[in-house]
Amino acid sequence: MGADGTVDEVHRWAAGLDALHARIGGYFRRSEPRRRVMEYLCGLLAPLERKNGWTLAEQAGELCPDGMQRLLNQADWDADAVRDEVRGFVLEHLGVEDGVLAVDETGFIKKGTRSAGVQRQYTSTSGKIENCQLGVFLAYASTRGRALIDRELYLPTSWTEDPARRADAKIGEDVTFRTKPALARAILERALDAKLPFRWVTGDKVYGHDPVLRGWLAERRLSYVLAIAPKYRCGPRGQNARTVSAIPPEHVWETRSDGDGAHGLREYAWALVSLPGERDDGFNDALLIRRNLADGERAYYLVHAPAGTSTTEIVRAADACSAIEECFQAAKNEAGLDHYQVRHYPAWYRHVTLAMAAAAHLTVVRTTTGEGRGWS
Incomplete structure (x- = not known):
């Protein structure tokens, strides 16, 4: 590839990220978190071995991770509203009438006992019981590409029925225990409310075995x-x-x-x-x-x-x-989906939402340059 082609690709990459940032920037009321979320996205997309508060801060030229941690833990912004914009961004570029919604969970291996939802439980990520968190996700797949568009953190009863753990992890009083199929239904309901163009719903055995979810569909x-x-x-x-x-x-x-x-x-x-x-x-x-x-x-x-x-x-x-498994792999390897170091329930949603945004940006760039892999 010639130098001009490389420069053009860099310009497209930067322009696409600027457009995505402009799309979500309005949900950050103050200029400091609005600027920092761009730095966070750039860090997630950078070729770093690990993408946590320290490494993202270093990538942004900062001496400590306080600003990045503040973005996830204290800054005033609505992660669900940003999620909706990410979904709209994906649909704008990948949406087709016969799209597929794929639901599945993935594991986030963790040490300790204080991260929201963590416990020893089976995860298909490693194929065995691990100390981990589990997130239920929705991917959109079409002939143009595939990307994650929604997420929910699974909270076992060891968390929902323990007031002290709930308080420590900042789990709100309105959050109750829901099975993984129930979380999938909530995610799919949001997709229906948003009038996504699709023709099929797919999912793994956890969802296929649930008669309530199948009946609802x-x-x-x-x-x-x-x-x-x-x-x-x-x-x-x-x-x-x-x-x-x-x-x-x-x-x-x-x-x-x-x-x-x-x-x-x-x-x-x-x-x-x-x-x-x-x-x-x-x-x-x-x-x-x-x-x-x-x-x-x-x-x-x-x-x-x-x-x-x-x-x-x-x-x-x-x-x-298989589209959602490929989304998990890409988001973890390229956008730091599982690289976070946060314990609080809201902070998990914030990091994961921004990682989904970064991964969606990469998908769209590849789609526009003809390098993307669509469902066919």
């Missing part, structure tokens, strides 16, 4: 492809998903490539099995099965979609389940 006539475990019972006589997957004959399986993975080309065979139950709303329920052609491993999804929806479209929606 069905009541709103929303199509979904939600992962379930092999032992989850969904068949006409109470059979589990693994048993139902033996029903389709070999000729109905459709083979699709999912692109290059860590060990070469990933190819899967897919089959769709109708599930029992009469509906009068024009929707059908089905079990989608994915079989890895390399090792035979299978994955299972509950599908709720309008009658006549093609298997190809359903498979495309299932493919988008």
